Amino acid sequence: MRDIPQKLLTAAVFIFLFLPIVMVVVMSFNASRYSVFPAPSWTLHWYRNAIEDERILEALRTSTVIALVSSIIATAIGTCTSIALSRFRFRARNMTRAAFMTPLVFPEMILAVMLLVVSARLNLQGGFWIVVGGHVLIGLPFVITVVSARLVGFDQSLEEAAMDLGASEWLTFRRVTLPLALPGIVGGGLLAFTVSFDNFLITYLVAGSDVVTIPIKIYSMIRTEFSPKLHAFSTFILILSVCLLISYRMAIKRVPK
Incomplete structure (x- = not known):
């Protein structure tokens, strides 16, 4: 039971550090031109645009x-x-x-x-x-x-x-x-x-x-x-x-x- 606060704190730190990175990856497949969540649909269109730039x-x-x-x-x-x-x-x-x-x-x-x-x-x-x-x-x-x-x-x-x-x-x-x-x-x-x-x-x-x-x-x-x-x-x-x-x-x- 004593380890629960420490584990919760560790989990909060990891979420704080990695959630923005995860959101960048998720938004890269977003079909909308704007960063809206949840995404209306998914696409690889933006990857093609980036490669062609x-x-x-x-x-x-x-x-x-x-x-x-x-x-x-x-x-x-x-x-x-x-x-x-x-x-x-x-x-x-x-x-x-x-x-x-x-x-x-x-x-x-x-x-x-x-x-x-x-x-x-x-x-x-x-x-x-x-x-x-x-x-x-x-x-x-x-x-x-x-x-x-x-x-x-x-x-x-x-x-x-x-x-x-x-x-x-x-x-x-x-x-x-x-x-x-x-x-x-x-x-x-x-x-x-x-x-x-x-x-x-x-x-x-x-x-x-x-x-x-x-x-x-x-x-x-x-x-x-x-x-x-x-x-x-x-x-x-x-x-x-x-x-x-x-x-x-x-x-x-x-x-x-």
Whole structure:
């Protein structure tokens, strides 16, 4: 009986968090142009409209390119950093780890302002590479966390055995360390891609007028021409994000043979 209030509170929190998402999905099948519930009838018309909208498709391509480039960079830097932090002991090790984790602590608004200052100093005035830099910053902590956990988790005696048998450090890394760490690297890259693809605040503040990603496009369309096709495309983005997170879970559970 004592657990009932706690269970009710937990259920209320989950309903509060997920009911708006469920309603977006439901409204995407609503035949009415207006978001009325219950729906008078159901249709896939808005999905077809969203797919045929060239502005949305262009924003999708932009988001995909930015997320792909930033996740590759974040994965490369994060993997090298994770190897250094887990394999070497140096005086500023803890400080270095904390520095790479600061994007998780700092509000995105502060990071965006910092990027704006850097952009102004370099006379870049926003644009593609400033957005990529911001997304790399917010993706790095996820890559480092996942890859570091993978590196700490496997038996380092395998590396020692390989070097005892005559393998060089590079060969040991390529044949032993990298395959064992690969699930973590893939998982960290998927997380970085997801974070970049869904990011709005940093992109909105530093992108300028030439870079329009999916979150920015949806935001601008809500302000100018609210249409149920936004529900449809938001549902597509939601499904894509869930698929990426499922892929991440599968990647980190994979044990190379």
